[in-house]
Amino acid sequence: MDDDAAPRRVRADAERSTARILEAAEAVLAEDETAPLERIADAAGLARATVHRRFSSRTALLDALAAQLAQRYVQGLAEARVDSAPPVAAMLRMTETAFALKIAHRFAVQLSASMTPEVLDGLDRLFARLRDAGAITAPDPTWGRRVYLALLHEVNDLPADSPMLAGGSDEVAARAALLVTTVLQALGGLRPGEQEEGL
Amino acid sequence: MDDDAAPRRVRADAERSTARILEAAEAVLAEDETAPLERIADAAGLARATVHRRFSSRTALLDALAAQLAQRYVQGLAEARVDSAPPVAAMLRMTETAFALKIAHRFAVQLSASMTPEVLDGLDRLFARLRDAGAITAPDPTWGRRVYLALLHEVNDLPADSPMLAGGSDEVAARAALLVTTVLQALGGLRPGEQEEGL
DNA sequence: TCGATGTGCAACTCTGGTGTCGCAGTTACA
DNA sequence: TGTAACTGCGACACCAGAGTTGCACATCGA
Structure with missing residues (x-):
């Protein structure tokens, strides 16, 4: 630039x-x-x-913030190996970094410009792999991604003393587990009470 | 006032x-x-x-918009009989009016002031009843309400030609059904493939 | 019909934020 | 060590939008 x-x-x-x-x-x-x-x-x-x-301008600054975050998302997707690792494990790893980014970039996260096509595509590929692996039954990856992002936000906003987070010693891990479980269930993949490996 | x-x-x-x-x-x-x-x-x-x-001021106008919407929410909750009707049916009815309000009040809906304690309490009571009736297993009504509102937003934003909305002749009904199904599953209540009566 | 109330119009003030500039002093770095 | 780059400071023009006012005209409603 x-x-x-x-x-x-x-x-x-x-x-x-x-x-x-x-x-x-x-x-x-x-x-x-x-x-x-x-x-x-x-x-x-x-x-x-x-x-x-x-x-040069206020918007230029905001753009820079968004670009910075977008890059970290991409990096997170790569590190979680969303295209090669077992999809549920990749989802879990991606979720933990996503929480970290939500905290460190509380503002930038709400800039739509930070959700670049590259990031969205990466998530869509993840949900396509989840479907192909049978971890979810909802056919449309885009829908999966939307549900995921919406609930990511909610879980992140959940107060630390919520009963839904009880159990885990590590709070971030508890949040990630709640999110993954909820999303998989929402997309028709996990029966209530059933435990995916690693949760 | x-x-x-x-x-x-x-x-x-x-x-x-x-x-x-x-x-x-x-x-x-x-x-x-x-x-x-x-x-x-x-x-x-x-x-x-x-x-x-x-x-008298811009904010006074915004407050009025929020108050107007809040009142319709309350009215919708009452009409859906969230405190007396079978909870899943009430949820379905409430969902349909919520979609209508989302369309008619696209802006006011995003004013936090429109979510008055009265509205939130009503929803919390609904999710408590859903839990007591065994329709969901998640214990915390607040969590249920959060998931519901987040997904309400997503389903509402879903493009009309999304594969997730196929099947229903009535689009609003299709959206409501998708939302209810997804939320019940997310909260651990409905097994994938299972149909709640009336969906 | 008459008085109170509401409105259009066309100003005006005021506030707060953006973006620019020049200049003097400081700091990096080759 | 000298030069180019960077910074602080303080001023400036500029602008959009909020909120106000006065006055002439319209409209309601008892």
Whole structure:
């Protein structure tokens, strides 16, 4: 995007500023999505003008946040081996990273631009594999993906003391297990009480 | 809210204006939630100043939209007899009205203020009854309600030509059936392939 | 019919946020 | 060590939208 032909070197501290701005933006906007740039600049310990130097406009900053998150999604999909690992295991692994991203990117997560076609396709392939493996019966991968994302959000919002999370010592694992179980059941794959291996 | 002690009669055409504004606001804001009041006034065929006469501020207008919807939710819950009818049947009926409201109040639906405690309580009672009747196994009504609302949203967004909606002649009924089936399964109540009566 | 109420119009103020600029001082880095 | 890059600061123009006002005209309703 910024790779001009101009021989304009980018200094290391400038890149650090960029990173600090993105970090601060995520933190501030998570609290108030309409927060002015000045608040972000303050949080980053920089002058507002500097924010404008790194990001030509507010929307450019938001785009950068979305792009950053999209990249981590893609990375997570790859690490979970959604295209090769046993699908339920891949789903479980992907879910844990998804929760981590939801926490670290509470704001960016709600930018539609962070759900790039690449990410959506990856999830659709996962649900197609789940279906082919017999783990679910719902035929349409897109529907599976929608249910998954919607419930991902709900499980993430669930208070830590919810009775639905009881049992697990590790809270993140408990959430992931609840989500996977619920989604598989919702898509007609798991009978109530039945345990998929690894849950 | 507006019932002052002042003996200030409210003329019939003024109430009509109020209604037109609410209607126009819903329509305009559904397209663009940040649309200026002027656009709403235009859509209502009124001057912007008149909007300000009926609603002292923008937020007052939004509150009115939310209150209006909340009332219809409550009405829907009552009509579905969530506290007395067989729970699955009540759920099905409530779902159909919920879809209708989602369409007619595309914007207001996303105002958190429209989900009053009264509405939430009603849904929680429904899920408690579903559990007591054995229709689901998930113990926590709040969790049931969350899953329901999240999937309500997804099913509503599902394109009309989705394979998941095939079969029914009536599209709304098909959506309601998909939602109820999915939620009951998700909450561990319905085995895949099994049919609840009336679906 | 008459008075109270509602409305259109056309201003105006006010607020808050965006984006730009120049300049002086600081920091990286070759 | 010198130069290019970066930053802070403070000012500025700009703009969109909210909310207000006064006045002439219309409309309701008892």
